[in-house]
Amino acid sequence: MSTNNEEMIVTPWEVSGRIDYDKLIREFGTDPLTLEVLETVQKHTGTLHPQLKRKIFFSHRDLEWILQRYEAGERFYLYTGRGPSGPVHIGHLVPWIFTKHLQEKFDAKLYFQMTDEEKFLHQDDFTLEESEKWTYENALDIIAMGFDSKKTKIVIDRKSMDVLYEVAIRIAKHVNFSTVRAVFGFHDSTNIGLTFFPAIQAAPAFLESALLGQNVPCLIPAAIDQDPYWRVTRDVAPKLGYYKPAQIHCRFVPGLGRGGKMSASMPETSIFTVDPPELAQKKVLDAFTGGRATVEEQRRLGANPDICSVYSYDYFLFMDDKEIEDLRYNCFAGNILCGECKHILAERVMKFLEEHQRNREKAKAKFAEYLFNPKDL
Amino acid sequence: MSTNNEEMIVTPWEVSGRIDYDKLIREFGTDPLTLEVLETVQKHTGTLHPQLKRKIFFSHRDLEWILQRYEAGERFYLYTGRGPSGPVHIGHLVPWIFTKHLQEKFDAKLYFQMTDEEKFLHQDDFTLEESEKWTYENALDIIAMGFDSKKTKIVIDRKSMDVLYEVAIRIAKHVNFSTVRAVFGFHDSTNIGLTFFPAIQAAPAFLESALLGQNVPCLIPAAIDQDPYWRVTRDVAPKLGYYKPAQIHCRFVPGLGRGGKMSASMPETSIFTVDPPELAQKKVLDAFTGGRATVEEQRRLGANPDICSVYSYDYFLFMDDKEIEDLRYNCFAGNILCGECKHILAERVMKFLEEHQRNREKAKAKFAEYLFNPKDL
Numbered sequence: 001m002s003t004n005n006e007e008m009i010v011t012p013w014e015v016s017g018r019i020d021y022d023k024l025i026r027e028f029g030t031d032p033l034t035l036e037v038l039e040t041v042q043k044h045t046g047t048l049h050p051q052l053k054r055k056i057f058f059s060h061r062d063l064e065w066i067l068q069r070y071e072a073g074e075r076f077y078l079y080t081g082r083g084p085s086g087p088v089h090i091g092h093l094v095p096w097i098f099t100k101h102l103q104e105k106f107d108a109k110l111y112f113q114m115t116d117e118e119k120f121l122h123q124d125d126f127t128l129e130e131s132e133k134w135t136y137e138n139a140l141d142i143i144a145m146g147f148d149s150k151k152t153k154i155v156i157d158r159k160s161m162d163v164l165y166e167v168a169i170r171i172a173k174h175v176n177f178s179t180v181r182a183v184f185g186f187h188d189s190t191n192i193g194l195t196f197f198p199a200i201q202a203a204p205a206f207l208e209s210a211l212l213g214q215n216v217p218c219l220i221p222a223a224i225d226q227d228p229y230w231r232v233t234r235d236v237a238p239k240l241g242y243y244k245p246a247q248i249h250c251r252f253v254p255g256l257g258r259g260g261k262m263s264a265s266m267p268e269t270s271i272f273t274v275d276p277p278e279l280a281q282k283k284v285l286d287a288f289t290g291g292r293a294t295v296e297e298q299r300r301l302g303a304n305p306d307i308c309s310v311y312s313y314d315y316f317l318f319m320d321d322k323e324i325e326d327l328r329y330n331c332f333a334g335n336i337l338c339g340e341c342k343h344i345l346a347e348r349v350m351k352f353l354e355e356h357q358r359n360r361e362k363a364k365a366k367f368a369e370y371l372f373n374p375k376d377l
Numbered sequence: 378m379s380t381n382n383e384e385m386i387v388t389p390w391e392v393s394g395r396i397d398y399d400k401l402i403r404e405f406g407t408d409p410l411t412l413e414v415l416e417t418v419q420k421h422t423g424t425l426h427p428q429l430k431r432k433i434f435f436s437h438r439d440l441e442w443i444l445q446r447y448e449a450g451e452r453f454y455l456y457t458g459r460g461p462s463g464p465v466h467i468g469h470l471v472p473w474i475f476t477k478h479l480q481e482k483f484d485a486k487l488y489f490q491m492t493d494e495e496k497f498l499h500q501d502d503f504t505l506e507e508s509e510k511w512t513y514e515n516a517l518d519i520i521a522m523g524f525d526s527k528k529t530k531i532v533i534d535r536k537s538m539d540v541l542y543e544v545a546i547r548i549a550k551h552v553n554f555s556t557v558r559a560v561f562g563f564h565d566s567t568n569i570g571l572t573f574f575p576a577i578q579a580a581p582a583f584l585e586s587a588l589l590g591q592n593v594p595c596l597i598p599a600a601i602d603q604d605p606y607w608r609v610t611r612d613v614a615p616k617l618g619y620y621k622p623a624q625i626h627c628r629f630v631p632g633l634g635r636g637g638k639m640s641a642s643m644p645e646t647s648i649f650t651v652d653p654p655e656l657a658q659k660k661v662l663d664a665f666t667g668g669r670a671t672v673e674e675q676r677r678l679g680a681n682p683d684i685c686s687v688y689s690y691d692y693f694l695f696m697d698d699k700e701i702e703d704l705r706y707n708c709f710a711g712n713i714l715c716g717e718c719k720h721i722l723a724e725r726v727m728k729f730l731e732e733h734q735r736n737r738e739k740a741k742a743k744f745a746e747y748l749f750n751p752k753d754l
Contacts, residue, residue: 117546128547161542166535169494170505172570177554180569192557193549196573 062246076217084134085119091253143363224249256287277350291338439623453594458490461511468630520740549576601626633664654727668715
């Protein structure tokens, strides 16, 4: 029985409640990533990425179609994005890791859109100055992931509007207020910048085709809360003579608290990429687990990894298949205590952050290199 | 008594019916250009421009305020615009002539916006390719007017969106769908590009202040059908800490037919700047006049200049005060016949077009010089 507090809400601006991913597939009208589809993917990637095996990416649209195109010799490009409204937490990195994997395996160009007007238009007290700061800071995190600099272009909306607007108005001409009201829950009191914004977020899905003057398939890896944008984008595509963009959707990474996704608005349960490793360690040690009230009880009855935020982190980001299987067994069996688990995760988080922060420092010198410039085409 | 056909409609996209300018002042809430205001203008311009004497510019907002600022040593800039949806006709030139006069007398910078997405968003079958063509063609007409190239910047929306969008989203954040529905008559079925567009047209009213980082008063000379944009712009101004733009509004130049303004959609009653002079001559000779059925009757009873399109042209564009006064007298008195009048106007139109077309040819080499480039600041 669900209470109001637990009601599932999944929109581009809010994710809350207990997420039922099967229900999302039905409600959004996407397709589950079946074993059959995954086999086709594996033909091209050799091994299956852990995020696919673990159903972190769990849903798609037209993935088979884009792979057929690929097999017929037609290259696709990748498009994903980030709304730079605050610091990046390690939950954000999950789809980025997978996007990088796709880029490597399919030798694909990537447009990484940074929607540096979105939060400003959405939230009264969020300023363009803040947006500018977070855009730069978040771009460093993107670059630190090690995307191929020759094939990756960071498209910052407010720096690329000469090019984006051209595509956006062609999209916008086919999207009316009724549609964005129905799809995004906009109201009569929604500002006209925000009601136009879906056209801006849709634009990179056609950008390569528009710039090259020929149809190029596009694959969008992103969390499923962004799906409303792609529904609108797909409706418009045939009216502009473009391919519908394909998508592959991932789950939300849980926070370190009890339930809910990791969110920059709850800093104590989120590990930010710029957290000093010792602070991150403390957050992990304070995390919510699926453990029992006493050591004795846990040894006797075992604990519950399925509600444990520490286990989630190992599952989403840090452990390989053998490790995660062993951990799951030992947790259920009461062979391992939460304290031990936390220390193992904390060590890995600290090591990860140290390396990421080194790469982030190096990213400062590479910023210009990654920035989208239509003249480079 | 007004019939449906004569009902006055004045919106940025439609002007029809019999125009009652006093009613527009009341409905739009603007101020009439009184003798007192004109005297203040004349202090700075020496003589009063014919378009002011003749009440072609007839209404304003905050003109006194901006002149007070000017007297206190604070310079203002001018902003006007053109939606490049077809060829320029000589009716369009009326406010441009006055804008040039203001530029000269007040040594003012001018932003000339070309809204090269407006018609595309407004009309199903109007393409961006057409828009591109008319943008260039219309820009030649603007340049041919002889605006000071050092002080005049043509801002083409799709070429300047990196800069305009920044200002537009700050405006858009304070304008909601309800407002643009009420002000512009938008519907739920209006596309989201068009509902955003008012923010783009408002942007140049704050552009100089935004670019310089300090408040600069702005005066907008334009036909009164554009007023809805400035009402929205003025509402937003204090929320952004900017001055409200002042306006000075002109009437619509009538076409050569019976009633109605000159319009590119009625080529036979419009004289285009690119018309071969002989074609323009023919259009004038075919024009609707206030003449009588027979020569005898006209000699006896006189004719009516107030409904005569030929007289309108002389009044709006071609005759000086003495000439127009004489013509009016002689028309009422039956001293002059419509044929004579048409020949006089046709000669002037042909001479004007020949010169304008020479300047238009020269403008081709100056296009880049006039184009807005924020880096020039």
